[in-house]
Amino acid sequence: MRQVEVFRIKSPYRDDMVVHGYTFGKGQEAACIIGSMRGTEIQQTYICSQLVKRLVELEHNGNISANKKILVIPTLNPYALNTSRKFWGVEDEDINRAFPGREMGKTNERIAKRLMDYVKDYTFGIQFASFYVDGEFMPHVRMMDTGYQNTSLANLFGLPFVVVRKPQPIDTTTLNYNWQNDMTAAFSVYSGYNETINEERAGQSVSAVLRFMTRMGILRYDCLSGYISHVINEESLTNVYAGKGGILRRLKDIGKEVKYGEPIAEVIDPFVGEVKETVIAPTDGIIFFQQREPLVNESDVIYRIVRRIHE
Amino acid sequence: MYDTIFSMELPVGEHIKLLRNRISNTEDIKNSSRMSIVTGIHGDEMEGQYICYELTRRIENERDKLKGVVDIYPAVNLLGLDNAIHTIPKERLDMNHIFPGSPDGSMMERVAYALIEDIAGASVCIDVHGSDIFTRESLQVRINEEFAAGLMEYAKLMPANLIWKNPCPSVAASTLVHSMNCIGVPAFTVECGVGNTINTKYGDRIVDGIFNVMKYFGIWEGEAVHHDDTPVCDDSSIDFMRADKAGLFINSMNKFGRVKKGQCIGKIIDVNKNEVVQEIIAPNDGILFTVREFPMVYEGALLARILVQEVEK
Ligand SMILES: [Zn+2]
Numbered sequence: 001m002r003q004v005e006v007f008r009i010k011s012p013y014r015d016d017m018v019v020h021g022y023t024f025g026k027g028q029e030a031a032c033i034i035g036s037m038r039g040t041e042i043q044q045t046y047i048c049s050q051l052v053k054r055l056v057e058l059e060h061n062g063n064i065s066a067n068k069k070i071l072v073i074p075t076l077n078p079y080a081l082n083t084s085r086k087f088w089g090v091e092d093e094d095i096n097r098a099f100p101g102r103e104m105g106k107t108n109e110r111i112a113k114r115l116m117d118y119v120k121d122y123t124f125g126i127q128f129a130s131f132y133v134d135g136e137f138m139p140h141v142r143m144m145d146t147g148y149q150n151t152s153l154a155n156l157f158g159l160p161f162v163v164v165r166k167p168q169p170i171d172t173t174t175l176n177y178n179w180q181n182d183m184t185a186a187f188s189v190y191s192g193y194n195e196t197i198n199e200e201r202a203g204q205s206v207s208a209v210l211r212f213m214t215r216m217g218i219l220r221y222d223c224l225s226g227y228i229s230h231v232i233n234e235e236s237l238t239n240v241y242a243g244k245g246g247i248l249r250r251l252k253d254i255g256k257e258v259k260y261g262e263p264i265a266e267v268i269d270p271f272v273g274e275v276k277e278t279v280i281a282p283t284d285g286i287i288f289f290q291q292r293e294p295l296v297n298e299s300d301v302i303y304r305i306v307r308r309i310h311e
Numbered sequence: 312m313y314d315t316i317f318s319m320e321l322p323v324g325e326h327i328k329l330l331r332n333r334i335s336n337t338e339d340i341k342n343s344s345r346m347s348i349v350t351g352i353h354g355d356e357m358e359g360q361y362i363c364y365e366l367t368r369r370i371e372n373e374r375d376k377l378k379g380v381v382d383i384y385p386a387v388n389l390l391g392l393d394n395a396i397h398t399i400p401k402e403r404l405d406m407n408h409i410f411p412g413s414p415d416g417s418m419m420e421r422v423a424y425a426l427i428e429d430i431a432g433a434s435v436c437i438d439v440h441g442s443d444i445f446t447r448e449s450l451q452v453r454i455n456e457e458f459a460a461g462l463m464e465y466a467k468l469m470p471a472n473l474i475w476k477n478p479c480p481s482v483a484a485s486t487l488v489h490s491m492n493c494i495g496v497p498a499f500t501v502e503c504g505v506g507n508t509i510n511t512k513y514g515d516r517i518v519d520g521i522f523n524v525m526k527y528f529g530i531w532e533g534e535a536v537h538h539d540d541t542p543v544c545d546d547s548s549i550d551f552m553r554a555d556k557a558g559l560f561i562n563s564m565n566k567f568g569r570v571k572k573g574q575c576i577g578k579i580i581d582v583n584k585n586e587v588v589q590e591i592i593a594p595n596d597g598i599l600f601t602v603r604e605f606p607m608v609y610e611g612a613l614l615a616r617i618l619v620q621e622v623e624k
Contacts, residue, residue: 009610010557011609012558012582013582090445090609092398092403104551105611106613107612108611109611133417169485170485245321245322295323297319300417
């Protein structure tokens with residue numbers, strides 16, 4: 001392992017924000033793995049740290065293929081992690097809305113540009129990402145439908161799901177979108193957690209990335225083959241909404257099968273404790289996403305369901 | 312009197328609302344010219360709040376001159392305003408990045424959608440912004456490059472310091488004014504001042520401009536307010552001056568307006584070493600129209616914008 005400085009941002013008072021990368025192997029730039037960009041992405045940072053730890057062992061045992069180089073950058077935003085902010089700096093700018101970045105742009109655009117310059121020659125780009133609302137996902141690999149994406153490669157992570165998202169205008173400023181071109185195949189891996197650490201899911205994400213690199217010939221390593229991924233388009237997920245505001249009581253858990261018409265959540269009156277609303281499953285399927293916040297607004301998405309599949 | 316156009320229940324005994332103040336002397340809204348004034352998409356921008364008051368007051372003073380419909384939406388990002396936060400408080404999303412919204416999206420996407428539905432069919436829409444807390448802005452009209460040709464004659468009715476054709480490719484598509492232009496409602500943004508404060512001079516000028524626009528569309532029968540020609544520019548005619556170093560920005564300019572090539576706009580001080588680490592020097596003759604307000608800066612922070620040449624009169 002070699003520690004490298006990817007870039008550094010100076011502060012008026014604080015220690016410099018140094019973004020470190022950790023490289024393994026030598027030669028062709030094969031895979032780059034990026035952890036957190038937001039201060040809420042603690043699980044993502046943790047996963048990368050565990051990946052670095054595993055790669056140290058694998059390198060020590062000679063499991064990195066000849067002429068293959070791996071780069072892991074656990075976080076691009078230590079400042080936000082240290083102050084429990086979501087975004088970068090006093091101006092509260094999202095790094096993952098600044099790609100491809102500009103050399104002479106705003107601070108977050110400069111961060112994005114320096115990162116892109118540093119990682120642009122890697123064949124595979126993997127990012128541990130988060131969703132803008134706090135919730136829990138089934139572990140999946142997400143790709144943007146850019147015309148360049150290759151879902152059969154995404155299957156090689158062996159996670160339960162591969163999700164293809166049709167990019168909205170705002171998505172064009174994310175790392176994933178800008179990474180995904182004819183030179184780099186970009187994947188976002190969602191472990192399902194952000195601000196809390198889930199060891200089991202972290203372990204699953206580390207294994208998925210090692211499995212992918214093994215199958216791409218970057219590692220020589222025996223691992224279980226994982227899942228045969230179910231590929232879904234994001235727009236085919238069925239959203240289940242709260243019809244009232246209140247305290248949310250979930251009756252079903254992530255990954256569980258639900259039947260059409262079955263009660264799957266309740267909204268509780270915050271003053272008198274009565275059930276204000278019983279939320280009914282609008283379809284058969286499996287719960288792919290669940291809201292984790294205990295308070296819900298009317299119209300908040302409580303669950304997203306993969307339709308008509310069974311456990 | 313505000314009407315509630317749209318409402319959603321919050322968790323604990325409150326509703327979020329989209330409010331509208333409709334001022335009109337006619338019941339026949341459909342066949343009348345209608346102007347929509349929107350503000351409060353960013354919760355730290357206060358000029359719009361003053362404008363809602365002042366515009367209403369001036370209309371009421373000469374109410375018989377009102378021939379069409381004026382719709383005022385004062386607080387689109389209601390919770391942002393109440394918390395003095397630029398974004399939507401919980402998600403920290405910029406509300407001007409979620410248009411056209413969606414009838415079955417998140418709560419604020421539904422508010423955005425309801426707003427668009429309610430404005431649809433209007434003769435014109437003006438989205439009033441102030442600046443954020445980081446930069447001070449002179450009075451500007453900003454129009455999407457894509458729709459600039461059709462918007463120019465309305466933009467010129469505003470007594471602004473500048474009309475800026477702003478491409479902002481990725482973000483522009485998710486703004487209110489872009490969504491309105493896409494469905495055939497001419498829409499532009501005005502921008503001025505600094506966050507969390509009200510500059511009534513700018514506010515009064517914007518209200519003057521709003522009356523000019525009302526007159527143009529036959530909504531107002533009073534006199535137009537005359538103003539000088541406004542320079543028009545795009546990104547290529549602006550010097551963007553940014554911090555190269557972290558530190559404390561000390562502004563040397565006490566007002567907007569003409570600057571000479573070589574003139575000092577300000578400096579950045581390294582607070583640890585007590586030394587000047589960057590002097591911000593105007594690279595060309597021009598007109599200063601943006602200057603940094605918030606002193607703490609990192610590399611990349613916007614310090615000033617100077618208009619160096621006009622693209623057309
Ligand atoms: Zn604004």
